[in-house]
Amino acid sequence: xxxxxxxxxxxxxxxxxxxxxxxxxxxxxxxxxxxxxxxxxxxxxxxxxxxxxxxxxxxxxxxxxxxxxxxxxxxxxxxxxxxxxxxxxxxxxxxxxxxxxxxxxxxxxxxxxxxxxxxxxxxxxxxxxxxxxxxxxxxxxxxxxxxxxxxxxxxxxxxxxxxxxxxxxxxxxxxxxxxxxxxxxxxxxxxxxxxxxxxxxxxxxxxxxxxxxxxxxxxxxxxxxxxxxxxxxxxxx
Amino acid sequence: xxxxxxxxxxxxxxxxxxxxxxxxxxxxxxxxxxxxxxxxxxxxxxxxxxxxxxxxxxxxxxxxxxxxxxxxxxxxxxxxxxxxxxxxxxxxxxxxxxxxxxxxxxxxxxxxxxxxxxxxxxxxxxxxxxxxxxxxxxxxxxxxxxxxxxxxxxxxxxxxxxxxxxxxxxxxxxxxxxxxxxxxxxxx
Numbered sequence: 001x002x003x004x005x006x007x008x009x010x011x012x013x014x015x016x017x018x019x020x021x022x023x024x025x026x027x028x029x030x031x032x033x034x035x036x037x038x039x040x041x042x043x044x045x046x047x048x049x050x051x052x053x054x055x056x057x058x059x060x061x062x063x064x065x066x067x068x069x070x071x072x073x074x075x076x077x078x079x080x081x082x083x084x085x086x087x088x089x090x091x092x093x094x095x096x097x098x099x100x101x102x103x104x105x106x107x108x109x110x111x112x113x114x115x116x117x118x119x120x121x122x123x124x125x126x127x128x129x130x131x132x133x134x135x136x137x138x139x140x141x142x143x144x145x146x147x148x149x150x151x152x153x154x155x156x157x158x159x160x161x162x163x164x165x166x167x168x169x170x171x172x173x174x175x176x177x178x179x180x181x182x183x184x185x186x187x188x189x190x191x192x193x194x195x196x197x198x199x200x201x202x203x204x205x206x207x208x209x210x211x212x213x214x215x216x217x218x219x220x221x222x223x224x225x226x227x228x229x230x231x232x233x234x235x236x237x
Numbered sequence: 238x239x240x241x242x243x244x245x246x247x248x249x250x251x252x253x254x255x256x257x258x259x260x261x262x263x264x265x266x267x268x269x270x271x272x273x274x275x276x277x278x279x280x281x282x283x284x285x286x287x288x289x290x291x292x293x294x295x296x297x298x299x300x301x302x303x304x305x306x307x308x309x310x311x312x313x314x315x316x317x318x319x320x321x322x323x324x325x326x327x328x329x330x331x332x333x334x335x336x337x338x339x340x341x342x343x344x345x346x347x348x349x350x351x352x353x354x355x356x357x358x359x360x361x362x363x364x365x366x367x368x369x370x371x372x373x374x375x376x377x378x379x380x381x382x383x384x385x386x387x388x389x390x391x392x393x394x395x396x397x398x399x400x401x402x403x404x405x406x407x408x409x410x411x412x413x414x415x416x417x418x419x420x421x422x423x424x425x
Binding site: 007010011014015017018019020022023044047048049050051052053054055056057058059060061062063065066067069070073074075 | 257260261264268269270272273274276277278285286289290293294297298307308309311312313315316319323327365366380381383384385387388389390393408409412413415416419
């Protein structure tokens with residue numbers, strides 16, 4: 001199907017609107033849409049043609065949190081936060097990531113029945129997402145674990161660690177508090193990190209976690225120095 | 238003052254002037270339908286609500302582009318919601334709800350009022366219902382499942398038990414026929 005042929009063009013627009021154009025083709029088509037009013041018109045026509053199908057579902061009443069979330073995000077911003085913390089995507093409220101957190105968490109716990117320390121009614125979870133809100137790593141622990149508390153980490157994404165670098169996990173205590181290192185982690189699918197003594201109580205109240213790329217032996221300054229690959233807010237479930 | 242008689246067009250124009258009350262009214266009037274659109278594609282309430290939320294933030298941020306779109310406000314907003322929902326279900330790691338999909342297909346097959354009848358019942362179909370009726374059952378079903386429930390070619394192939402090429406052909410021919418029919422009737 002040639003893009004120059006009007007019949008083919010209309011079909012491409014139709015498949016784009018229908019959603020059957022996927023992957024690279026969809027991405028390419030979207031690029032083209034941005035620069036060319038021709039296909040934009042075709043797309044608009046197909047949207048109009050098929051739109052009546054959208055009205056056939058029974059309307060649903062969204063829960064209040066949806067509007068509250070929208071309001072919070074369209075309201076004029078408060079004073080910008082400081083550099084590093086301010087740059088973390090989750091401070092802006094990554095709601096898709098947090099919904100996914102719940103979704104993943106239940107799947108995740110269901111998949112690990114032997115891990116009795118993590119029960120669905122009492123777990124802290126941080127789903128760490130990359131800059132596109134795509135979940136890349138989950139961290140879970142139990143708040144009542146006073147013995148030798150440890151974090152269970154699952155790496156979901158398959159990002160590779162560059163040679164000569166390390167991944168350092170950070171706890172973000174919350175408002176105006178500097179991140180605290182939880183140590184270095186690996187790229188293994190499942191791993192555990194012991195919580196340093198005295199940090200457990202803060203961790204249970206932490207705003208979230210972040211992971212940054214650091215020199216081989218970790219951050220030389222005690223604060224993150226490299227780019228933040230993943231971050232997420234803490235959920236208690 | 239917010240007036241019940243304000244059209245969606247008026248509300249959109251006021252949103253472009255950063256009128257948050259107009260935006261709240263726009264949300265009040267359209268969110269029920271848009272949530273249903275998202276829900277049919279992602280099939281989970283919490284996901285659908287997140288998509289709705291993201292979409293409205295997007296609508297607020299891009300409402301000034303709306304005038305260029307030259308479509309009805311609801312069509313424009315629906316396209317935003319559908320795009321997000323489609324992106325969501327096409328994510329590589331998406332956990333697919335296969336049983337749901339099976340149920341969905343069965344429902345389509347069993348439903349006495351088919352999509353065309355439902356369209357007519359919805360009372361806003363214009364010529365689309367007539368034209369959908371002119372398609373073969375397979376063409377109609379493939380198009381409706383793709384549009385309403387966000388199924389991909391391969392999902393359609395899996396779930397309708399037909400080869401990928403067959404599905405693609407049904408959809409293409411169906412779409413061409415649909416366009417021909419709608420144009421002949423003077424619609425879009």
